[in-house]
Amino acid sequence: MLDLADVSTYYGNIRALRGISLTVAAGEIVTLIGTNGAGKTTTLRTILGTVRPHRGTVSFNGHRLDTLTTNRIVRLGIAQSPEGRRIFPRMTVLENLELGAFVRPDREAIAPDLERVFTLFPRLRERSAQKGGTLSGGEQQMLAIGRALMARPALLLLDEPSMGLSPILVDTIFRIVEDINRQGTTILLVEQNARMALRVAHRGYVIQTGRIVLHDAAAALLRSDLVRKTYLGEK
C-alpha cells in the first residue's frame, strides 16, 4: 500500500534520512521505533509531502507521493496525528473534529464517526463547546487523534499518540489503534513506548541516525537484544 524506496531527505545540506526503504501493506499496523532525532518524524513528513525527498520514491497505492502537494496526498486517504498537537486553538472542540472530516465525500457517515470519537474520548464530549486552546496538553492530544480519525483515512500516520497521556489513556489509545485497524484502517505508528507499540503492531522497523537498522515481525523485535537494550530500557 505504502512503499518508500531508498528515500533520502535533507534539511539544508544535512541528511536526515539516509536511504530509507519501508513498506506498509494494506491492513497492517507497522511501527517505526527509534530515539529522538533518529528520523522518525522526518519519515512521516516525507510521506505527507511537508518535506521533499532528495532521492528515492514514495508511493501509495500506485500514486507517486513525492511530487504531490500535502493537501493532494491527504485527499488520497492519508491522515496524520497528532502532528505535535497542532489543533486549531480558537475553534471549539467540535469544530476541530468536524474539520477533520473536511475532505470526506460521505457526508452522512460523519455523524456516527463523531459519536465514535466521543465514545472513545468521553472527555472530548464534555468539552465539545470549549475552545481547543483551553484544553490541557493531554486533552489536546486526544483532540488531535480524534480529528485524524474523523478523516477516516485509508492510512493513518500516528506520531507518538501516547505522549503526555495518563497510563489508563495509554492503554485506551493502543486499544483504539487495534480497533480502528480491525475496522480496515492501515496504520504506521511512531512511538517512544516501544513495548506497547510492538505489542499491537504486526511488523516493526528500527531507525537509527536516518537508517533502518533492523526490521522484522513485531514479536521477534520484542525479543531482539538491540531493541530490548536500547528501546525497552532493559539491562
Next chain:
Amino acid sequence: MTVNARRPLGWAAVVAALIVYPFVDRVLGFQTVHAVSDGMIYVLLALGLNIVVGYAGLLDLGYAAFFAIGAYSMGLLNSPVLGSPLYGYPWSFWVCIWIAAVVSALLGVAIGAPTLRVRGDYLAIITLGFGEIIPVAIRNLGDVTIEIGSWRPIERLNLTGGENGVNPVGRPQLPGVPFETDPVPWYFLILVIGALSLWAMNRLRDSRLGRAWMAIREDETAADCTGVNPISTKLLAFALGASFSGFAGSVYAAKLQAITPGAFEFQVSIMLLCMVVLGGAGSLKGVILGGMLITLFDRVVLTQTTFMVRALGRTVGVPALATADLTLWRWFFFGLGLVLVMLLRPEGLAGRRLRPAPVADEAEDILDVVPAPRVDAVPEWLRERAQDGVAAAPAILDVRSVTKRFGGVVALNEVDLVVPRGAIIGLIGPNGAGKTTFFNVVTGLVRPDGGHITFNGASLVGLRPNAIVARGIARTFQSIRLFQNMTVLENALVGEHCRLTATVPGAVLRPPAVIAEETRARARARELLTFVGLGGKENELARNLPYGDQRRLEIARALATEPRLLLLDEPSAGMNPREAQTLTELIGLLRRELALSVLLIEHHMEVVMGISDRITVLDYGTRIAEGTPAAIQRDSRVIEAYLGTGYEQDLAG
C-alpha cells in the same frame, strides 16, 4: 574569545575608508556627502528601532514620532527666531542634544507604560496611533488659545511653529569648524555619534539586558518564569530605542536648519521599519546595510537614474521619458524590494541564517548519545548555593486549600499540597485534572481565587512570576518553551538573569565588576550545560537541538536561576525508557547533591513511582489521594481514574 587575525585589519580598512571618503568625494566632485550624512542619520534611527523591534520583538509602527520629538526638542530649545517665550535665547547644540535624548527616552517610557500588557497586533496599533498623534499635535500647538469664560490666560501662543515648523535652527558651534558652509564637518559629527551609538548598542546586546530583550521576544511567558521582568525590560527597550532617535532627531534638525511636521509622517516610520527588516531585524550589520541601501537608493540612485532617463528620452524623442520622475516611484521600489527580500531571504540581507544542526554523525554509537549524569560534574557554585538555605520552616512549599476557577470550570478545588525540604513530590492525575494549572498558580502565572501559598515561610500570592523565580522557584514546561532563536549558552545565561546586576551604564561602560560578573556567569552556564550533558553544544541555536536535548536545556535554564524548589512538568514526555531512566538519575542527583526540592508532574510511572517520596493525585481539580508511591498504586480511586490495570505489566516489563 579568539580574535581572528584578519579582523583588526578589516576594521582598520573600514575606519580609513570612512575617514577618507568625504575628501575623495570632494576631489572627484561627486557631492554625495550630504546624502550619505542623511543616510547615516536614518541608519541611527533604524538602529534605535532595531532595539525595540529586532531585539525586544515589539512591533513599533510609529517610531517616527520619537524622531519628531528629538528634532523638535532641538528645534525649540535651540531656535533663535520664533516669538514664543520659550525661544528667548538659543541654547547650545551640545546641551540640547542630550536634552533631546532624555526627553525622547521619557516619552518612550510614557507611551511604553500603557502598552506593556499588550503584544503583537495590539501594540502595533497603539504605536500607529502614537505616530499619528505627534505630527497632528505639533501642527496644532502652533496656535494655542485657552479661554475660560472671558479670561484668556494664553492667547495665540506659538509652541511649535505649527504647519510652518521651526526655522532656522541653530547650528553646533565649535571653534574653527565651518558647520555653516561645509557638509564635511556634519559628516564627521554624525559619524562620531553613530559610531558611539553602535558601540553602546553592541555592548548592550551582549549584556544581560540584551539577552533579556531577546528572551522577551522569543517567549514572554517563559522569560517571566525564568526571572526576567517583562515590564521593566520592555520599558527599557522603548526608552533606549527612543533616546537614540533623540540624538538622530537633534542632528537632523540642526543639519537641515528647518523642521516641519511633514517630515515625521507615517511613511517615515514605515521606511525605518523597512530598513530594519530589509537588513535583518536584530543584526546591527544588517540594519546599517538596510539603512544605507534605502537612503542611498532614494537620494542618489533614483535622482541619478531620473537624469539619465530624461536625457535618454530627449535623445530618442519620447516625451513620456523626457519628463519622467522616478523619485515619485520610490515607494513602489521600496515595496518591491521588500517583497523580494521577504521571498528570497526572509531573515534579511545580513540576518542570522536559520539552518538546522547536523544530526549525529553516522559513526556515533546510539547508546552514547544520552550521557548519564555524573556526581563530579555537579557545578561547585550550585553546591555552595545549596548550603545557603537555612531551614526557616520544615516545609519549603506549603499550599493550603488553593482554588482556581476558569469561567464555570473549577480547575483547582481547595487543593492542599506540602513539599518538605529536600523531598521529591509527585503530582499525577488524569489529563485535564488541573496539574499544570497548579504549577501555574504556584509560579504566579495564574492568580488563585482562594487559598494560601507559602514558600520558605513567606506568601507567594500576588507576586509576579519573575519575582517568584527570584525567591527560588524554577520550572520547566510541558510543551518545551525555550528561547528558540537564541543559542544554548544564551538560554542558560537568561536563567542567571535574576542573579546578575549589570544596569545600562554598567553594560555599556563595562567596569571591572561587570566584566567579572559576566565572565563568572558564562563559566557557570558552561559548567551547568556540561552537567546536564550539553557540553560542546553551547553555540547551537536552541531550536536546532534534538528533542531530548531541548528537555535537558530547559532543566539547565531552570537550574541557572539557582532554585531551592524545582517544578518539572512532564519532563520525560516523548523520551524513550533509556532517556527517562537517565532523567530519573539526574533528578535524584539534584536532590542528593544539592538538597533541591522537586515537585514533579509525570505520566511515566517508572519515573514517578521510582523517585517520589510521596505522591498527590488530582482528578477534576480535587485531590483524590495522597501518600507513598506504594499506597498510591494500591488506591482503588487512583486505579480507576488514572492508572488503569495495564500499567502494572508495563512496570514489571
